[in-house]
Amino acid sequence: MEKILFGGDYNPEQWPRDIWTEDMNLFEEAHIDTVTVGVFTWALIQSGEDTYDFSIMDEIMERLHAEKKKVCLATGTAAHPAWMAKKYPEVTRVDFEGRKHTFGQRHNSCPNSPVYQQYSQAMARKMAERYGKYDNIIAWHINNEYGGICYCDLCAKAFRNWLQAKYKTIEKLNEAWYTTFWSHHFYDWDEIVVPNALSEHYGRENVTAFQGISLDYLRFNSDSMLANFIGEKKHLKEITPDLPVTTNMMGLYKTLDYFKWAKHLDIISWDNYPPTMQSQARMALTHDLMRGLKQGQPFWLMEQTPSTTACRDVNPVKRPGVMRLWSYQAVAHGSDSVLFFQMRHSKGASEKYHGAIINHGGRNDTRVFKEVKQLGQELTLLGDAVVGARTKAKVALLFDWDSWWAVELSDGPTRHLSYQQTMIHYYQGLYKHNISIDVISIDQDLDQYDVVLAPLLHMMKEQLHQKIERFVERGGSFITTYLSGIVDENDQAILEDRPGLLKNLLGIRIDETDTLEPTVTNEICIQDGDLKGTYDCRLIFDVIQLEGAEAVAAYGKEFYAQTPVITKNRFGKGDAWYLGSQPDLPFLEKLFKKILDKHQIVCSIEAEDGVEITERHKGDKTYVFVMNHQEAETEIVLGEDYYSLLTKKSHKAGEKVKVASKDVLIFEN
Ligand code: GLA
Numbered sequence: 001m002e003k004i005l006f007g008g009d010y011n012p013e014q015w016p017r018d019i020w021t022e023d024m025n026l027f028e029e030a031h032i033d034t035v036t037v038g039v040f041t042w043a044l045i046q047s048g049e050d051t052y053d054f055s056i057m058d059e060i061m062e063r064l065h066a067e068k069k070k071v072c073l074a075t076g077t078a079a080h081p082a083w084m085a086k087k088y089p090e091v092t093r094v095d096f097e098g099r100k101h102t103f104g105q106r107h108n109s110c111p112n113s114p115v116y117q118q119y120s121q122a123m124a125r126k127m128a129e130r131y132g133k134y135d136n137i138i139a140w141h142i143n144n145e146y147g148g149i150c151y152c153d154l155c156a157k158a159f160r161n162w163l164q165a166k167y168k169t170i171e172k173l174n175e176a177w178y179t180t181f182w183s184h185h186f187y188d189w190d191e192i193v194v195p196n197a198l199s200e201h202y203g204r205e206n207v208t209a210f211q212g213i214s215l216d217y218l219r220f221n222s223d224s225m226l227a228n229f230i231g232e233k234k235h236l237k238e239i240t241p242d243l244p245v246t247t248n249m250m251g252l253y254k255t256l257d258y259f260k261w262a263k264h265l266d267i268i269s270w271d272n273y274p275p276t277m278q279s280q281a282r283m284a285l286t287h288d289l290m291r292g293l294k295q296g297q298p299f300w301l302m303e304q305t306p307s308t309t310a311c312r313d314v315n316p317v318k319r320p321g322v323m324r325l326w327s328y329q330a331v332a333h334g335s336d337s338v339l340f341f342q343m344r345h346s347k348g349a350s351e352k353y354h355g356a357i358i359n360h361g362g363r364n365d366t367r368v369f370k371e372v373k374q375l376g377q378e379l380t381l382l383g384d385a386v387v388g389a390r391t392k393a394k395v396a397l398l399f400d401w402d403s404w405w406a407v408e409l410s411d412g413p414t415r416h417l418s419y420q421q422t423m424i425h426y427y428q429g430l431y432k433h434n435i436s437i438d439v440i441s442i443d444q445d446l447d448q449y450d451v452v453l454a455p456l457l458h459m460m461k462e463q464l465h466q467k468i469e470r471f472v473e474r475g476g477s478f479i480t481t482y483l484s485g486i487v488d489e490n491d492q493a494i495l496e497d498r499p500g501l502l503k504n505l506l507g508i509r510i511d512e513t514d515t516l517e518p519t520v521t522n523e524i525c526i527q528d529g530d531l532k533g534t535y536d537c538r539l540i541f542d543v544i545q546l547e548g549a550e551a552v553a554a555y556g557k558e559f560y561a562q563t564p565v566i567t568k569n570r571f572g573k574g575d576a577w578y579l580g581s582q583p584d585l586p587f588l589e590k591l592f593k594k595i596l597d598k599h600q601i602v603c604s605i606e607a608e609d610g611v612e613i614t615e616r617h618k619g620d621k622t623y624v625f626v627m628n629h630q631e632a633e634t635e636i637v638l639g640e641d642y643y644s645l646l647t648k649k650s651h652k653a654g655e656k657v658k659v660a661s662k663d664v665l666i667f668e669n
């Protein structure tokens with residue numbers, strides 16, 4: 001690719017042709033080179049069982065080709081037409097409460113409906129047959145934001161088949177689900193019903209009597225949607241084998257195991273809609289996760305709003321400079337694109353107030369348009385500089401959907417534990433130090449890392465603990481927390497003292513785990529050394545016995561005061577740390593600094609809090625992104641000589657450089 005892709009979701013089918021001309025002029029002005037089209041055109045194209053009319057897509061594709069725009073072409077299968085739902089009610093979903101949905105909204109198709117599968121695949125095939133010849137298509141965009149869960153009878157049947165394929169015998173299933181508990185023994189596959197509010201769940205999706213069945217249902221649902229993706233992909237690849245396929249993921253999205261999905265995508269792409277204006281760390285983590293899905297391969301930022309969302313209770317606009325800053329943040333973490341939803345404000349329905357590059361008046365002088373245009377210019381000037389560049393991280397965060405599901409499905413020890421919030425919290429402790437972090441699956445090799453952080457490593461699968469032991473033995477630092485190491489892949493307790501399979505590595509034993517309201521704190525007390533002090537911790541409190549490890553810190557309160565809360569165990573040439581409670585950030589930041597220092601992992605640029613720095617590498621070039629998220633101007637101190645790509649200035653090591661509020665600098669050396 002000759003430059004970072006710039007553009008986004010475009011729905012010309014909603015507009016008369018004179019508006020298309022206006023759009024094209026404005027795209028040109030804003031340096032927009034890429035559009036995603038066809039995401040929601042199914043009903044326009046297919047008016048009945050065998051009646052297809054592609055004339056609108058034909059016109060769109062011709063026009064975009066003539067205008068030399070790159071196209072990310074959707075298969076358009078995320079919202080089935082109304083006639084289909086009327087004729088085949090099976091295509092709509094049944095929800096968690098057991099309510100059969102009628103036609104409406106989008107993403108409402110049952111993944112196991114043969115009718116949906118057949119028609120969505122037919123549509124993908126027809127799109128490929130018809131448009132595969134266009135040389136300006138850069139990728140297939142299959143469906144859109146796969147997600148949700150269906151509990152219909154077709155899914156129930158498919159679930160039983162999935163279970164049969166997985167367990168082979170009903171006895172194996174009974175063992176895996178621990179069905180001697182509460183008289184649940186199954187004698188026949190047909191006795192199994194879907195786990196929802198009518199069966200195993202107490203009103204809420206996370207509250208189940210049987211973790212085994214609920215966990216398997218999440219795996220099954222993720223696999224079912226993945227099968228939809230693979231079904232469409234198969235047709236596309238038959239006709240256009242060289243075109244990459246993607247689908248836009250949703251980042252920290254619990255329902256789909258993206259590590260499993262990633263193997264089937266050529267390009268990872270995702271939609272970044274952070275919940276608050278203070279989501280820098282969360283976004284950084286999510287970008288790192290998206291990059292980690294395919295072992296460091298650059299990804300695409302498929303959607304972000306240029307200004308505001310519309311679906312939340314309040315929808316703040318991105319303040320001046322923030323759209324540019326967050327766009328570069330994506331690039332800094334490995335994106336080769338800056339794409340938006342949407343190009344033009346929708347005229348009606350639920351996204352008419354959703355931010356767009358072009359407003360209802362079609363102006364080129366709004367603040368949003370002007371900021372987009374400025375960014376478009378910059379990215380054009382940047383050319384291919386960072387495109388394809390990789391991240392070299394010495395630090396990894398382990399992320400696992402199975403652990404996410406299992407830890408939140410478990411009754412006890414606390415309902416206040418959110419896997420997502422926990423991952424963000426611990427990531428933040430590292431993020432502050434402006435070092436590169438890979439977010440990786442538990443299947444990945446640890447060889448390239450010096451530090452591995454694994455909060456809530458709840459589920460131990462296969463030989464994971466041995467891999468971690470080898471990593472520590474050869475000199476790595478491993479850090480884990482409460483609720484790690486203790487269940488197997490079926491969410492059954494490992495019959496060992498806690499922390500189960502990590503006990504040996506950590507050199508500790510846990511007999512009790514106390515949990516209190518999140519507002520109640522205990523203390524982490526350290527008498528001497530570089531971590532000396534008293535810090536708050538909360539949520540979970542493991543009562544730890546030392547079995548070889550040393551106590552780094554002791555609790556300050558409760559009947560377990562003066563017993564260990566943080567431990568460290570020498571193991572081979574490395575060390576394994578255990579955090580028995582959730583420290584507030586000040587402690588985490590200090591602890592991680594100490595561990596990073598040990599491995600000489602430091603950022604060569606000195607900066608104050610709120611300034612994010614991260615690197616990408618290509619050939620012998622390093623690109624350093626400096627992003628000032630603060631409200632105030634700041635000053636950084638360079639550790640090396642650099643050329644600043646956006647300001648076109650050379651700087652020497654030791655030099656102090658000012659960075660305005662919300663500004664970005666890209667250094668090259
Ligand atoms: C999602 C979808 C888009 C649009 C945006 C609005 O990301 O993929 O079609 O609805 O949300 O934020």
Ligand code: ZN
Binds near residue numbers: 113153
């Ligand atoms: Zn279904």
